[in-house]
Amino acid sequence: MERELLLECQRNDRNAQRKVYEKMAGKLYSVCRRYLKNDEDIEEALADSFYKIFTKMNQLQNPDIFESWARKIAVNECLQKLRTARELHIPLDEDHAFSADFSTENISFEKDILSLLNFLPEGCRAIFNLFAIEGYPHKEIADMLSISEGTSKSQLNFARKRLQELMVNQNI
Structure with a gap:
């Protein structure tokens, strides 16, 4: 600028x-x-x-x-x-209800990934964005969201697994 x-x-x-x-x-x-x-x-x-x-x-x-x-x-x-x-809800169990019934069109890989983020629970999505895209460390994320570092790490892992599942299911 x-x-x-x-x-x-x-x-x-x-x-x-x-x-x-x-x-x-x-x-x-x-x-x-x-x-x-x-x-x-x-x-x-x-x-x-x-x-x-x-x-x-x-x-x-x-x-x-x-x-x-x-x-x-x-x-x-x-x-x-x-x-x-609403209070940032971060599910801690792997059995979180999760559906991915949408159709993908011929759009860029980045748009595909970003659209998949919408299928993550809000807390997981926020943590994934803060860590993987914005580059914040887990300690800072934990402070920002008033959670423990361990919760931040486990939710990032949860988000990554879910994104991988979605990518496989949608052939991305």
Whole structure:
């Protein structure tokens, strides 16, 4: 992201904010979509993310890390949405009800994987996203979700197994 554009955003320049929104909306929408299933929740988390980004822009010390900073805000908004909608439920047993009755079309491998994430329980999906995609360590995930590191590790393992099963069942 261009430094000058970010400086203009820090000065509350609406035109600059629109340009930043246009450049970042697709990326942050994809982040939100990995955590949330419902389109309304995704849109709300995205809007809340941009609100925070623009109101806290003055806290950004290093413009070079803007995209990762914005991404972290979006992840936190999604996790907050999951927490407030209902307590993050993380099933601990392998007998969790699980169905995968959907048809796959000729879409990219990445889209296939992302669509499979929707068939994971919310807690597993959040942990998989935080660890495998965002790169957070288990200790940080445990702190973010108020769970133990062991639970984070076991749920990541559960998510990986379920994704592998789905991939085999869907010939991905």
